[in-house]
Amino acid sequence: MSALHLRHWPGAEERPALALHCMMGNAGYWKPIAADLRHRVRIAAPDLPGHGQSPDWAGGPPDYHTFVTRAAAALIDRPLDLIGHSMGATVALRIAVAAPEAVRSLTLIEPVLFAAAPEVMNDALLDDVAARLAAGADAEAAQVFLGVWGGLDWQSQTPAGQARLTRQIHLVQASNEALRQDSANILREGGLEAIDAPVLIVMGAESPPVIPAIADALAARLPDVGRARVPGAGHMLPITHPRQVAELIGLNLDRA
Known part of the structure; x- marks a missing residue:
């Protein structure tokens, strides 16, 4: 490790x-x-x-x-x-x-x-994120997720910051089994x-x-x-x- x-x-x-x-x-x-x-x-x-x-x-x-x-x-x-x-x-x-x-x-x-x-609204949000990732819309998925959980303005992020968050949204998805299904x-x-x-x-x-x-x-x-x-x-x-x-x-x- x-x-x-x-x-x-x-x-x-x-x-x-x-x-x-x-x-x-x-x-x-x-x-x-x-x-x-x-x-x-x-x-x-x-x-x-x-x-x-x-x-x-x-x-x-x-x-x-x-x-x-x-x-x-x-x-x-x-x-x-x-x-x-x-x-x-x-x-x-x-x-x-x-x-x-x-x-x-x-x-x-x-x-x-x-x-x-x-909770219904949160489940719908995470399902939306998953669907956008499955469609290859990674940056959109990051924006949707951070709009609720991030407390930041996407447009104010630098291109490097947006790229980093777009990569990291896959880690959110990779955590779903632990967080949503225990x-x-x-x-x-x-x-x-x-x-x-x-x-x-x-x-x-x-x-x-x-x-x-x-x-x-x-x-x-x-x-x-x-x-x-x-x-x-x-x-x-x-x-x-x-x-x-x-x-x-x-x-x-x-x-x-």
Whole structure:
């Protein structure tokens, strides 16, 4: 397995944390959050395969979500605070279910485990993306997806940025079995219930409606869970509202 590019920021050396970014992003957006929390934890964050400065994913097997999970888990050598956003949150949750002893606290920001709460509008969106990819309209597929989940203006992106996002939309498609059908069996009986670390689910108040439905489904099964909603924020709140997100992560750190 190719090593991921790992970013480090100064912090409390005795308390490591690992942060996992969203699909089509990179680990650099954790920098202001790491700075705000530097007196409490030392955050490291990898660029996921096919993102940032990490190598591309060569294709399966294993599937993309499994590949990412194995690569992220390989970075954990002692119990730590685990933070994830969007797809990264589902990887963090998968690690916590598989190895609850490795997690000191778990912060899930906008977890997109769609299998937990299937929703008609989101299913239609992802089916539309799949159809456009099947027709070879990759850039259109990326625009449609990011129009709901990206919070960015496609036309404001550079040609290189548009090309990168067009490549990465295939990774979204490659994650569908894990996120929509739970091929990773994250939701297996007794799995969520075995997480004894404090969990915080963070949402944007203006996020797609599937997000609070997922939060409800997960919270109903987690033994020690809190929920928080950031006013005025959408799905990309670690980028748009880093200070509020850092404050909420800090509350969960205190619970551990």
